[in-house]
Amino acid sequence: MESLKVSDYMNRHPVTFETEMPVAEAVGKLLSSNQPGGPVLDANKKVVGFVSEQDCIKRMIESSYYREQIARVKDIMHKEVLSVKPYESIFELAQEMLGQKPKIYPVLDDDGYLLGTINRTHVLKAIDIQLKDGYRTP
Template identity: 55%
Template sequence: MELLKVADYMHRHPVTFTADMPIEMAVARLIQAKQLGGPVIDLQHKIIGFISEQDCLARMLMSTYHDQQSSRVAEAMRTEVLTVRPYDDIIDLAQLMLQSKPKLYPVIDDNGCILGIISRSDVLAAIDKELHSHYRKVS
């Protein structure tokens, strides 16, 4: 199988978040973009965390139960983030996805700055496209 690169299948304009953003604004962005989550970045576009729909839901429920005011992304985000590089191999990423839970991986450059995101669906589509190209060659 030809070497498939993350850069060829990633989304180059993902929805991103800042740590001080209200959860409600993050939820609105996720819903509008139909994105399952996204990287939380600092002013230099370096990833400092990740927030998912599940993280937002948990924080909003907790705020509702405790009758609290709005929360910030920083209070709900995860700070340990699995990332990939644009030159990484899609097959290696697929194997990583089988071992780890994230459905969405931020794609970063060698300085840790966000370049895009890639999802499990993107990886599946890349592998499917590659397999179909081999079927056509055999026929």
């Protein structure tokens, strides 16, 4: 089997957020992008966090209960973000996904800049294609 790379299957146009963005705006971006989450970027376009639908739902429930509407992405984002490199193996990432919680991983270059994201569906698709190719008769 040939080595499948993260860069071959990643989403090159992920939804992204800024730390000072209101949560309501982040929700709008999530809904219009049809993506379940995305990286939070600082002014230098480096990843400093991650926001998911689940994070937004939690804040929206709290906001409706306490009547607070001024939450920012920095208030709800995960600051510890697991990421991958574009040259990493899909199979190694699949193994990592078995033990880790994130459904989406930012793909960063060696300098920490965002190149895209990869999620469980992308990994599953890559492995499925690889397996189907392996069963084809020459």
